Amino acid sequence: MKEDIKAELEAAVRATLPLKRLADHSKVALLHNIAAGLIRSVEAIVTENKRDLEQMEETDPRFDRLLLTHDRVSALAESVLAVAKLSDPTGTLLSRQQLENGLLIEKKTVPLGVVGVIYESRPNVTVDVAALCLRSGNVCLLRGGTDAWHSNQILVEVIQAALLDAGLDKAMVQLLPPDRKFVSELLTATAYVDILIPRGSQSLINFVREHAKVPVIETGAGVCHTYVEQSADLDKAAKIVANAKISRPSVCNSLDTILVDEAVADDFIHRLVPYFDAYAVEVFADTKAYQLLESFGYAHSKPATTADFGREFLALQCSLKIVSSFDEALQHIARYSSKHSECIVSQNAEKISGFMESVDAAAVYANASTRFTDGGEFGLGAEIGISTQKLHARGPFALEKLVTEKWYITGDGQIR
Numbered sequence: 513m514k515e516d517i518k519a520e521l522e523a524a525v526r527a528t529l530p531l532k533r534l535a536d537h538s539k540v541a542l543l544h545n546i547a548a549g550l551i552r553s554v555e556a557i558v559t560e561n562k563r564d565l566e567q568m569e570e571t572d573p574r575f576d577r578l579l580l581t582h583d584r585v586s587a588l589a590e591s592v593l594a595v596a597k598l599s600d601p602t603g604t605l606l607s608r609q610q611l612e613n614g615l616l617i618e619k620k621t622v623p624l625g626v627v628g629v630i631y632e633s634r635p636n637v638t639v640d641v642a643a644l645c646l647r648s649g650n651v652c653l654l655r656g657g658t659d660a661w662h663s664n665q666i667l668v669e670v671i672q673a674a675l676l677d678a679g680l681d682k683a684m685v686q687l688l689p690p691d692r693k694f695v696s697e698l699l700t701a702t703a704y705v706d707i708l709i710p711r712g713s714q715s716l717i718n719f720v721r722e723h724a725k726v727p728v729i730e731t732g733a734g735v736c737h738t739y740v741e742q743s744a745d746l747d748k749a750a751k752i753v754a755n756a757k758i759s760r761p762s763v764c765n766s767l768d769t770i771l772v773d774e775a776v777a778d779d780f781i782h783r784l785v786p787y788f789d790a791y792a793v794e795v796f797a798d799t800k801a802y803q804l805l806e807s808f809g810y811a812h813s814k815p816a817t818t819a820d821f822g823r824e825f826l827a828l829q830c831s832l833k834i835v836s837s838f839d840e841a842l843q844h845i846a847r848y849s850s851k852h853s854e855c856i857v858s859q860n861a862e863k864i865s866g867f868m869e870s871v872d873a874a875a876v877y878a879n880a881s882t883r884f885t886d887g888g889e890f891g892l893g894a895e896i897g898i899s900t901q902k903l904h905a906r907g908p909f910a911l912e913k914l915v916t917e918k919w920y921i922t923g924d925g926q927i928r
Contacts, residue, residue: 517694521704523683524626524651531684532623532649536600538678539647543596545674546643547589553670554585560666561635564659573826574633576762578660588639595643595893601915602649616922621915623649625706628698629896630655630720632712635663640894642671642685648914651684653705655698657712658690699724709909711897714824714850729904731897733824734764734852736882739841739867741858742773746780748879749857754787755881756855761828764898765853765885768825770832771841777834778804785810794829796820801832822848838863842870849873851900853882874900874907 534542550557561580568575606619627650631637638654645652656664664687672682688694699708702725710720714733721728738756740749756767772780781804788795789810796816797805805813820831821844835841845854855877856867868876875885875898885908887895892910899905905913 514689514691517688517697520653520683520686520688521626521698521701523681524653524686525704527651527681527683528623528625530681531646531651534649534680539600539649540596542646542674542678542680543592543643545677546639546646546671547592547596549670549674550585550589550592550639550667553666554582557585557663557666557670558582560662563662568659573762574659576760578633578635578663580635580663584636588636591636591640591888591894592643594888595647595911598647598893598911600647600649601912604915606917613926614924615926616920618920618922619917620920622918624914624916626651626653626704627914628653628655628701628705628708628726630695630698630708630710630712630716631897632657632716633660634711635660635667637711637896638664638667638687639671641896642668644894644896644911644914646684648911650914653686653688653698655688655695656690661690696723699726702726709896729899729909730901731899731909733850733900734766734885734898735768735822735824735848735850736765736853736855737769737771737845737849738767738855738857738882739771739835739845740773740776740780741838741841741856741860741863741867742775743860743863744776744780744857745859746776746783749780750783750787752855752857752879752881753784756883757793757830758787758791758828759881759883762826763883764824765882766826767882768823768830769821769844769848770830771835771844772801772832773838773841774800774834774836777801781805781832782808788812791828794827795832796829797832798834800834805832822850824850838866842867845871852898853877853885855880855882874898 602621604621608618629641668687671685675682705726708726708728710717711731738753785808792812795813797813798816802815816831851873853875854871854873858864864878887908887910892908895908895910897909899909
């Protein structure tokens with residue numbers, strides 16, 4: 513029985529040097545081969561994914577995130593090709609100066625080294641992280657959830673086959689055993705791992721933050737609000753809110769709480785009901801909103817409790833609150849936001865500007881669905897996650913942020 517992951521950690525460190533030396537065109541060719549391998553292996557991938565799905569109820573919010581179809585595998589391959597088209601973020605000259613003593617001082621971007629990612633129920637993360645790390649010259653250690661083990665395993669096999677075909681070390685991308693006992697070893701592997709990135713539930717993120725000795729970049733849970741201000745185009749607002757909640761409710765950029773100005777609450781909710789009714793969206797409404805939903809015959813509403821605000825639903829559920837003013841909406845968001853993505857629907861330029869400058873979040877929206885908070889949608893290729901913290905990376909944590917800085921000093925015998 514396996515006692516530790518020291519061998520995997522040591523192999524990861526050894527693999528950093530040849531990966532750093534890999535030419536740009538070789539990285540691009542490698543990613544193209546990975547994408548081709550995904551397409552060739554689509555039947556095997558879907559089959560292995562079904563083994564994981566069989567262990568989960570379809571009503572589980574994680575089911576959709578776990579699901580891999582032929583179309584989703586094709587989309588994964590496309591995301592790898594999109595990363596291949598991006599410029600190598602390493603080797604960029606950030607600054608250059610010649611000192612009076614003749615020393616040449618340069619600062620360039622370099623890979624982070626060994627990147628550890630801990631995530632849940634998201635096999636697409638396996639491919640996205642591997643592609644981003646390889647493109648940026650980083651070795652990656654993947655620790656996916658036990659519920660996605662078979663899916664992750666087949667995906668990593670495809671990636672490692674492409675590495676071996678290129679004459680490279682398959683330790684550049686590794687899937688760590690799912691056993692919980694190895695998580696603590698990864699979190700404290702300061703001699704081997706340069707950065708840890710948790711992606712998943714708030715409880716996972718909190719656990720990693722509290723127990724890690726390796727530096728952590730959080731990709732936070734999304735508690736996303738949309739505020740319908742009284743000047744809003746209400747037809748447009750209803751469509752934006754419906755899209756933010758219904759299009760893919762299991763992801764972090766989906767809507768969790770609707771705030772609506774009391775001056776337009778009756779009219780707005782009346783327009784929203786047909787969209788929500790078609791998908792039986794369960795709405796946890798404050799007293800005024802609940803009464804309005806009842807008057808419109810909406811069958812899927814419940815009185816909200818305090819716990820329904822600041823809650824990430826990850827399902828066809830949301831909370832709804834009527835506010836009396838712009839300031840009340842801002843105060844509510846400040847209290848309950850996870851600082852992921854927040855939206856205002858308004859035609860008042862002053863209110864839009866005030867909202868976007870005042871709200872503390874990685875992404876702020878005016879008159880558009882929060883579902884756009886995504887590396888691919890922002891033109892960044894794939895992403896590791898959405899960072900809700902403020903150091904190193906904020907928002908889509910994509911290729912450009914998988915680097916650090918290094919100083920290069922060239923002299924000709926200078927001494928101090």
